[in-house]
Amino acid sequence: xxxxxxxxxxxxxxxxxxxxxxxxxxxxxxxxxxxxxxxxxxxxxxxxxxxxxxxxxxxxxxxxxxxxxxxxxxxxxxxxxxxxxxxxxxxxxxxxxxxxxxxxxxxxxxxxxxxxxxxxxxxxxxxxxxxxxxxxxxxxxxxxxxxxxxxxxxxxxxxxxxxxxxxxxxxxxxxxxx
Amino acid sequence: xxxxxxxxxxxxxxxxxxxxxxxxxxxxxxxxxxxxxxxxxxxxxxxxxxxxxxxxxxxxxxxxxxxxxxxxxxxxxxxxxxxxxxxxxxxxxxxxxxxxxxxxxxxxxxxxxxxxxxxxxxxxxxxxxxxxxxxxxxxxxxxxxxxxxxxxxxxxxxxxxxxxxxxxxxxxxxxxxxxxxxxxxxxxxxxxxxxxxxxxxxxxxxxxxxxxxxxxxxxxxxxxxxxxxxxxxxxxxxxxxxxxxxxxxxxxxxxxxxxxxxxxxxxxxxxxxxxxxxxxxxxxxxxxxxxxxxxxxxxxxxxxxxxxxxxxxxxxxxxxxxxxxxxxxxxxxxxxxxxxxxxxxxxxxxxxxxxxxxxxxxxxxxxxxxxxxxxxxxxxxxxxxxxxxxxxxxxxxxxxxxxxxxxx
Amino acid sequence: xxxxxxxxxxxxxxxxxxxxxxxxxxxxxxxxxxxxxxxxxxxxxxxxxxxxxxxxxxxxxxxxxxxxxxxxxxxxxxxxxxxxxxxxxxxxxxxxxxxxxxxxxxxxxxxxxxxxxxxxxxxxxxxxxxxxxxxxxxxxxxxxxxxxxxxxxxxxxxxxxxxxxxxxxxxxxxxxxxxxxxxxxxxxxxxxxxxxxxxxxxxxxxxxxxxxxxxxxxxxxxxxxxxxxxxxx
Numbered sequence: 086x087x088x089x090x091x092x093x094x095x096x097x098x099x100x101x102x103x104x105x106x107x108x109x110x111x112x113x114x115x116x117x118x119x120x121x122x123x124x125x126x127x128x129x130x131x132x133x134x135x136x137x138x139x140x141x142x143x144x145x146x147x148x149x150x151x152x153x154x155x156x157x158x159x160x161x162x163x164x165x166x167x168x169x170x171x172x173x174x175x176x177x178x179x180x181x182x183x184x185x186x187x188x189x190x191x192x193x194x195x196x197x198x199x200x201x202x203x204x205x206x207x208x209x210x211x212x213x214x215x216x217x218x219x220x221x222x223x224x225x226x227x228x229x230x231x232x233x234x235x236x237x238x239x240x241x242x243x244x245x246x247x248x249x250x251x252x253x254x255x256x257x258x259x260x261x262x263x
Numbered sequence: 264x265x266x267x268x269x270x271x272x273x274x275x276x277x278x279x280x281x282x283x284x285x286x287x288x289x290x291x292x293x294x295x296x297x298x299x300x301x302x303x304x305x306x307x308x309x310x311x312x313x314x315x316x317x318x319x320x321x322x323x324x325x326x327x328x329x330x331x332x333x334x335x336x337x338x339x340x341x342x343x344x345x346x347x348x349x350x351x352x353x354x355x356x357x358x359x360x361x362x363x364x365x366x367x368x369x370x371x372x373x374x375x376x377x378x379x380x381x382x383x384x385x386x387x388x389x390x391x392x393x394x395x396x397x398x399x400x401x402x403x404x405x406x407x408x409x410x411x412x413x414x415x416x417x418x419x420x421x422x423x424x425x426x427x428x429x430x431x432x433x434x435x436x437x438x439x440x441x442x443x444x445x446x447x448x449x450x451x452x453x454x455x456x457x458x459x460x461x462x463x464x465x466x467x468x469x470x471x472x473x474x475x476x477x478x479x480x481x482x483x484x485x486x487x488x489x490x491x492x493x494x495x496x497x498x499x500x501x502x503x504x505x506x507x508x509x510x511x512x513x514x515x516x517x518x519x520x521x522x523x524x525x526x527x528x529x530x531x532x533x534x535x536x537x538x539x540x541x542x543x544x545x546x547x548x549x550x551x552x553x554x555x556x557x558x559x560x561x562x563x564x565x566x567x568x569x570x571x572x573x574x575x576x577x578x579x580x581x582x583x584x585x586x587x588x589x590x591x592x593x594x595x596x597x598x599x600x601x602x603x604x605x606x607x608x609x610x611x612x613x614x615x616x617x618x619x620x621x622x623x624x625x626x627x628x629x630x631x632x633x634x635x636x637x638x639x640x641x642x643x644x645x646x647x648x649x650x651x652x653x654x655x656x657x658x659x660x661x662x663x664x665x666x667x668x669x670x671x
Numbered sequence: 672x673x674x675x676x677x678x679x680x681x682x683x684x685x686x687x688x689x690x691x692x693x694x695x696x697x698x699x700x701x702x703x704x705x706x707x708x709x710x711x712x713x714x715x716x717x718x719x720x721x722x723x724x725x726x727x728x729x730x731x732x733x734x735x736x737x738x739x740x741x742x743x744x745x746x747x748x749x750x751x752x753x754x755x756x757x758x759x760x761x762x763x764x765x766x767x768x769x770x771x772x773x774x775x776x777x778x779x780x781x782x783x784x785x786x787x788x789x790x791x792x793x794x795x796x797x798x799x800x801x802x803x804x805x806x807x808x809x810x811x812x813x814x815x816x817x818x819x820x821x822x823x824x825x826x827x828x829x830x831x832x833x834x835x836x837x838x839x840x841x842x843x844x845x846x847x848x849x850x851x852x853x854x855x856x857x858x859x860x861x862x863x864x865x866x867x868x869x870x871x872x873x874x875x876x877x878x879x880x881x882x883x884x885x886x887x888x889x890x891x892x893x894x895x896x897x898x899x900x901x902x903x904x
Contacts, residue, residue, distance in 0.1 A: 159794050160786065161691030162845040171825045212795055212823065212830030219723060219824030305831045307730045307817035312740035316802040316815060376800015376815060376832030384799050387780045394779035394803050450893055451773060451809025600811055602764075602889050603904065605754050611764075612747030613715075615739025618811060622740065 123199040125179030125187075130195075133176070137167050147173075151209075170209060175217045188215035268351045268667070270416075270653035273646075275486045280650060287643040294636015297629035298373040306376065309630050314622030315596045320374035322588045323634030326471065327367030327641060328401070328442055329464060330584070332435040333472015335360035335408060338415070339435070342428030347667045348495060351656035352480070357412040358648045359476055359641075360435075364405055366641030370633055393444050400438045407431045416653070439468045446591065453530040454595030459520050463513040467584065470506035474580035477503065481574055483649060484659070492661030493568070500573050504561035507580060510587075511554045533598050533621070534590065541594035544586045553583010597622045687846045697789035698839050699768060699870040699898035700854070701880045706864035707761040707857075709750070714763050714865060717856030718746045721840060723824035730818045743814035743829075745837040746853055751904070760904060763853060763865060766791055766812040766837035767889065768898030774804035774813065783834070789870070789898055792838040800832040809890045812836045839867075870898060 124130050136143040138150070154168040177195040178186045190197045190210040200207040214220075273280070301308055311318040337356035341349035372378055388395045411431045414420040443464030449455040477499050484491050518535070521527040534545055557576040566572040599608075599619050608619025617623075649655050656663075719725040722745060729738045746765040752758070772791045774783045782798035785791050793804075805813045813836040820830050826842045829835055840851040854867040868877030886900035 155796060157691070158845075159792075159796070160784070161688075162786065162788070162841060163688050163691060164842065164845045165687065165689060174825070212820070212828040212833070214823045214825040214828065217825055218822075219826050302832075305730070305818040306815065307733050307738070307741050310737070311815075311817075312737060313744070313805065313811070313814050314740055316805040376802070376834070377798065380797075380799045383780055383797050384801075387782075387797055389775075389778050389781035391776045392779045392781075392803070394777060394801065398779065445803075449773070449777075449807050451807060451890070596806070600809060602810065603749075603751050606751040606760070606904075607754055608749065609752050609759070610748065610750035612744055612749070613739065615736055616744060616747060617740050618747070618749065623736070 123195055123202075125177065125193075125195050127180040128177050128195065130176045136176075137172070170213055171217070171220055174214065175220070178216055186216035190215050268663075269657045270351075270354065270655060271657050272651060272653055273483060273487055273649040273655060279486065280646070283646055284643065287639045287646065290639035291636050291643065294633050294639065295373075297632035297636065298378075301629050301633070302373070302378060308627060310625045310627045311630075312617070312622065312624070314617045315593060315624040317592055317596065318374075318624065319589075319593075319626040319630035320370050320633050320637075321592050322585060323637050324367045324371040324374070325442060325592060326585055326588045327363050327370065327637055329439060329468040329588075330471040330475050331360045331363035331367060332404070332439045332442075333468035333470065334363055334476045335411075335431060335435050336469055336472055337476055338411065339428060339432040342415075342424050343432045348498065348664050350667065351659060351663075352476075352495075353415050354412060354654045355480060355483075355645075355649065356476060357408050357415065358654050359479055359645055360472070361405055361408045361412075362641040362644035362648070363472075363475065364401060364408075365644060366637040366639075368401055369640055370637035373633060393441060393448065397438075397441045397445065400434070400441045404434055404438050407434050435468075436465060439465045446595075451600060452595055452598075453521075453527045453601060454534075454591070454598060456527070457517065457520050459513065459517045460591075463510075463517055466506065466509045466513050467587065470503065470510050470580055471584040473499070473503050473506055474577040474584070478574060478577045478581070479645060481570065481577075483655060487655070489655065490658050490660040491570075492659055492664055494661045495659050495664050496570065496573060497567075500561050500567060500576070503576070503580065504558060507554055507557050507561070511550070511558075514549065514554075529601070530595070530598055534594060538594065538598075538621070541590055541597065544590045544594065548583050548586020549590055551583075552579050553587055557583070593624055597624055692786055692788040692845075694787045694789075695871065697770075697870045697898065698844065699789065699868070699877060699900070700839075700851075701866045701877045701886060702762055702899065702901045703864050703866075703880070703884065704760050704762045704901055704903035706862050707748075707763065708860070708862055708864075709759070709761050711761075711860060711862065712748055713856040713860045713862075714853035715746050715748055717852040718765075718837070721852035722827040723822070723829065726822040726824075727818075727820075733818075741815075741817040743816060743835060745812075745814070745835070762901060762904065763857075764810065764812075764889075765853070765899065766839075767810055767895070768837075768839065770896035770898070772895065773807040773809065773893075777803045777807040779803065786841070788844070790839050790841055790844075791836075792841065793834055793836065795828065795830065795833045795835070798833040800834065802834060804834055809893060809895075 130136070138146075143150070150168050151170055151173070154170070157163045158169065174189050178189045179194055181187055187194055188210075189195055190207060192198075196207060196210075309318055335356055337349060338353035338360075340346050341351075341353045341356075372381055375381070384398065388398075390396070407427070407430060411424075411427050414424040414427045440461045443461035446455045447458055447460035480499075481491065518531060521531050534541060536542060538545075557579045560566050560572050560576040560579075563572075598621060599617075603619075611618025611620075716725075724743055724745065727742050729735070729742070733741070746763055749762050749764045751760045751762070753760070768785075768789055768791045770785075770789070772783070772785055775785055775791065778784075779801060780797045780799055782794045782796075783791070783804045784794060800815065802815055805811075805815060813834050815834050816829060816831050818831060823829055843850055843852075849868065851865075851867050854865040857863060857865045866877050866880045868875035870877060872878060881900060884902040886902045887904055888895070888897040888900060889904070
C-alpha cells in the first residue's frame with residue numbers, strides 16, 4: 086500500500102516536471118516567433134490595420150468564417166468577397182522579388198507558416214488556387230450582360246448598342262436582345 | 264439425448280500458424296502500399312478512366328461483400344431452418360462473414376478518390392442513395408453478426424439464438440439486395456437497367472459464400488487433423504450444387520429479360536457474341552468455370568466423393584464468381600452509353616475520348632494488389648479468430664453428426 | 672469601351688448576389704444543331720479556358736490513349752450520322768442539368784446536388800470520390816480528377832479525387848452575368864448554336880428560341896426533364 090502511494094507520488098512529480106518543461110519550451114518558441122508574425126511583409130495585408138474582422142477574432146475563428154462562406158457560396162451562390170477564401174488569398178499572398186505572387190501554402194507563406202506551427206493539416210489548397218489567378222471574372226462581364234437579367238429587358242436595346250462597340254461579344258448580345 | 268458439440272481453438276503448430284500470419288500480413292502490407300500509392304498519385308495510375316470508373320478493386324470488393332452475406336447462410340440454415348447438422352458449422356460461418364465483409368469494405372473505401380473523407384461519408388447522408396443505405400446495411404450486418412456469434416457461443420445468450428438468427432438472415436437478404444441494387448437502378452446503362460440484378464446477387468451470394476466457407480472449413484480442418492465426415496461434406500456440396508444451378512438459372516433470366524426488352528439487344532450481342540474479353544469472361548468464366556464445371560464435379564458419381572475434387576469445385580465457383588463480377592461491373596461500363604438511338608457516333612469529344620464505342624480497360628497491378636489485400640484481410644481475421652477463440656468444432660465426423668441428428 | 676468599363680465598375684457590386692439563389696429561375700440551354708458547325712470547337716476551348724481545364728497536363732508516365740479518357744471534359748463536340756438517312760449532325764454535349772438528376776439520387780453524401788436555380792453541380796467539399804454519379808449519369812457528363820492538380824483558377828477550384836462537371840458557369844451567374852463561356856464563344860464565332868437563359872422566364876432568349884423550333888431532350892425516355900434541349904436531333 087505504502088509502496089503504491091510512493092510510486093503514484095513519484096508519477097505525479099515526474100509529470101509535473103514534464104509539464105513545466107513543456108511550458109518553458111513552449112513559451113520559448115512563442116517568444117521566438119511571436120504570434121502575428123505570420124503576415125507576409127510583401128502581401129497587401131501587411132499594409133492594413135485589420136483583417137475583414139478584428140485580428141484576434143480571425144485568429145481564432147477564421148476556419149468557421151471560411152466554412153460558413155463555403156456553404157453559402159456553394160449552395161446559395163453568394164460570392165460576396167468579404168469572407169471568401171479568394172479574398173484571403175488575394176490579400177495575404179506574398180510576392181517575390183520579381184513581384185510574382187508566391188503560393189500561399191508555400192513554405193513560410195501566410196497559411197502554411199501558421200498551420201505548420203500549429204501542426205494543423207490544411208487542405209483548402211487541394212482544390213483552391215494558391216495565388217490570385219483567373220479571378221477577374223465578375224466586374225466587367227457582369228454589366229456587359231446586364232440587359233439579360235430578368236426584369237431589365239427594356240434596357241436590352243441600349244445595352245446591346247453599347248456592347249456593339251465591344252467587338253466579338255457584341256454579336257451574342259444582339260441576337261439575344263432581339 | 265443429443266450430444267454436446269465441443270469447440271476448440273485451432274491447434275496447428277505455432278510455426279505453421281505464425282508462418283501463415285506472416286504471409287497474410289505481407290500480402291496485406293503490399294495491398295496497403297498499393298492503396299497508398301494510388302491515393303498519393305491519383306487514379307491515373309490505375310486502368311480506370313472516365314468511361315470505366317469502377318475497376319478491379321470494385322470487382323473484389325463487391326465479390327467479398329456478396330460472399331460475406333452468403334457465408335452467413337450456413338449459420339442461418341442451422342438456427343433459422345433448424346437443421347441440427349448445420350449447428351456446429353454456425354460459429355465459423357459468422358466469423359467468416361464478418362471477415363469477408365471487413366475485407367471487402369476496406370477495398371471499397373481505399374479505392375475512393377478521397378479516402379481521407381470517410382468521416383464525411385459516415386456523417387453526411389443522402390437517403391435517396393442506395394449507397395448511403397448500404398453504409399448502414401454493412402455496419403449493421405457486422406454488428407448483428409457479432410451479436411449472433413455471441414448468442415451461439417455464450418450459453419446465457421443461447422435462447423436468443425433463433426430470433427437473432429432470423430434477424431441476421433433477413434438483414435443479409437437486405438444487404439445483398441442492396442448491393443445488387445447499387446447496379447440495378449442505374450437507368451442510364453443498358454446492362455443494369457433491370458430489377459433482376461438484385462435477386463441474382465442474392466443467389467450469387469449463396470453460391471460464392473458457401474464455396475468460400477467450404478474451402479475455409481476443409482483447409483482449417485485438414486491442417487489441424489480434425490475429421491470431416493462424408494455425410495456433412497455431401498450435404499454441403501449438394502447445397503453448393505443447388506446454388507450454382509440457381510445462379511445459372513438467374514443468369515438465363517437476366518439475359519432473357521434483356522433480350523426481351525428490345526433496346527438492350529445491342530448490349531446482349533456485345534456480351535454474348537462479340538465483346539471480346541467480356542464475352543470470353545462470360546462464357547468461359549461465369550458460365551463454364553463458375554457454373555458447368557463445378558456442377559459436373561458435384562454431380563459426378565465418382566469425383567463428387569473425392570474431397571480434393573470438391574475443393575476444386577469450390578475454387579472454380581470462386582474463380583467463376585470473380586469473372587461474373589468482372590463482366591457485371593466492368594463489361595457493362597465498357598459498353599457505350601446509348602444516347603442517340605438510330606445514329607452512329609462519328610466523333611465524341613477530342614480524339615481519344617470514348618463515346619459510342621467500347622471503352623478500353625486494362626487493370627493495373629496496384630488495383631490487383633489492393634483487391635488481393637482485401638482477401639488477405641478476410642483470411643487474417645478468420646485465422647486469428649479460430650486460433651484464439653473456440654470457433655471450430657472438434658469433429659464433424661459422421662458419428663458426431665449422427666448424434667446431433669437425434670431429436671433432443 | 673471606356674464608357675462600358677466605367678459603368679461596369681459602378682454596377683458590378685449591385686449585380687453580385689447577396690441573397691441565396693431561388694427557384695424563381697431555372698437556367699438552361701437551347702442548342703440548334705443545324706447551326707453547330709462541323710470541326711468548330713470554340714465552345715469546348717472556351718469552357719477549358721473559363722474553368723481552368725486547359726491547365727491539365729498529362730501525368731508523367733501515363734499512357735497517352737488512357738490519358739485522353741482520364742482528363743476532365745465538361746463539354747464535348749459530338750458528331751452523329753443518321754443510320755437511315757446518312758444525315759450528319761454536330762452538337763455540343765455537356766451536363767444536361769436534369770430536373771430529376773440521377774447523379775443526385777445516387778450520391779451517398781449529397782455532394783452531388785441541384786442548386787435551387789436548377790444547376791446540377793458537385794460540392795467538392797463533401798465529395799468522397801466514389802464515382803457512383805458517373806455510373807448513374809446517362810450522358811457521360813462527369814469527369815473524375817485522376818491526377819494531382821497543380822494549377823487552378825480562383826473562380827474554378829478543382830483538385831484530385833473528386834468528380835466534376837459543367838456547372839453552367841455558376842460563378843458568372845452569381846455575379847449577375849447571365850451567360851456561359853460556351854454560349855459566348857459560339858456567338859463570337861457567329862454560329863449562335865447555343866442559347867443560354869432562364870427556362871422559367873417566357874421572355875428570355877432561351878425560351879424565345881425554343882418557341883420557334885421544336886426541341887428534344889437526349890434520352891427523353893428517361894423523363895429526366897433536362898435543362899438542355901436540342902433542335903434537329
